[in-house]
Amino acid sequence: MKNNTIIDNEGIENPEKLNLxxxxxxxxxxxxxxxxxWKVLLVNAIYNDxxxxxxxxxxEMENVITQATLTTQLRELERDGIICRKAYAESPPxxxxxxxxxxxxxxxxxxxxxxxxxxxxxCVSEQK
Amino acid sequence: MKNNTIIDNEGIENPEKLNLxxxxxxxxxxxxxxxxxWKVLLVNAIYNDxxxxxxxxxxEMENVITQATLTTQLRELERDGIICRKAYAESPPxxxxxxxxxxxxxxxxxxxxxxxxxxxxxCVSEQK
DNA sequence: CAGAATCCTCCCGGATACTG
DNA sequence: CAGTATCCGGGAGGATTCTG
Numbered sequence: 246m247k248n249n250t251i252i253d254n255e256g257i258e259n260p261e262k263l264n265l266x267x268x269x270x271x272x273x274x275x276x277x278x279x280x281x282x283w284k285v286l287l288v289n290a291i292y293n294d295x296x297x298x299x300x301x302x303x304x305e306m307e308n309v310i311t312q313a314t315l316t317t318q319l320r321e322l323e324r325d326g327i328i329c330r331k332a333y334a335e336s337p338p339x340x341x342x343x344x345x346x347x348x349x350x351x352x353x354x355x356x357x358x359x360x361x362x363x364x365x366x367x368c369v370s371e372q373k
Numbered sequence: 374m375k376n377n378t379i380i381d382n383e384g385i386e387n388p389e390k391l392n393l394x395x396x397x398x399x400x401x402x403x404x405x406x407x408x409x410x411w412k413v414l415l416v417n418a419i420y421n422d423x424x425x426x427x428x429x430x431x432x433e434m435e436n437v438i439t440q441a442t443l444t445t446q447l448r449e450l451e452r453d454g455i456i457c458r459k460a461y462a463e464s465p466p467x468x469x470x471x472x473x474x475x476x477x478x479x480x481x482x483x484x485x486x487x488x489x490x491x492x493x494x495x496c497v498s499e500q501k
Numbered sequence: 502c503a504g505a506a507t508c509c510t511c512c513c514g515g516a517t518a519c520t521g
Numbered sequence: 522c523a524g525t526a527t528c529c530g531g532g533a534g535g536a537t538t539c540t541g
Contacts, residue, residue: 281533281534282533282534283534310534310535311535311537313534313535313536314534314535314536315531315535316534317533317534318534338541359535
């Protein structure tokens with residue numbers, strides 16, 4: 246509580262640069278967008294089968310994450326402009342998700358992460 | 374506690390694929406290695422000025438993270454094979470960090486994440 | 502069918518103090 | 522100088538229940 250009143254700035258000559266304990270590293274910002282535990286999985290799923298209905302995602306993720314968590318992750322991806330949500334005013338209701346144009350630019354980045362992981366894990370397993 | 378005895382498997386026909394609530398998505402695994410709040414910053418710092426002494430890192434990160442947190446993050450990076458730690462048996466003690474060969478392969482991946490973030494944030498700020 | 506609302510748990514990172 | 526040791530709070534994500 247005592248530290249809620251802005252951090253002690255003694256000795257800090259350039260507070261802007263430090264951004265007050267916040268880390269404005271670009272990569273850290275990327276993690277805020279796609280670092281959610283299931284987000285890349287969802288982006289891939291929606292990319293591979295587009296548009297994707299909520300019910301399909303739910304079925305595929307069943308017994309892995311709950312519906313509540315699924316909804317939360319999707320909402321955040323939508324808020325950050327990665328996916329588009331379209332609700333049809335029908336009965337029963339239907340909701341479809343697609344990757345936005347911005348979201349599509351993520352795919353190559355995700356692929357490069359996957360490629361790095363493959364090489365990394367292979368290397369790690371070999372050297373022991 | 375009740376859920377410690379392996380999760381209810383009813384209705385799961387293919388437990389291996391689900392990996393028991395674990396997410397074996399490659400990208401998620403990458404996040405476990407470099408997803409720590411300050412790790413990419415540290416990797417960049419060590420890469421740009423190699424070898425890097427602990428004291429230098431501490432000074433650069435002063436008023437941003439504590440020494441304890443710095444040590445923890447470095448230890449994890451070392452454990453995961455990204456950086457190499459070399460301690461000299463001198464007095465006063467000296468410790469140097471370098472990127473491992475494996476760690477160097479991270480640099481292009483980090484650059485691609487940075488590039489994506491630049492484009493992303495520009496796009497987001499324009500469209501509102 | 503799709504989601505909102507609550508409550509709860511776990512763990513990462515932070516503050517502080519002590520050490521060879 | 523470069524660490525450990527210990528305690529602690531906050532936030533992400535999960536379980537459960539209720540709704541149009």
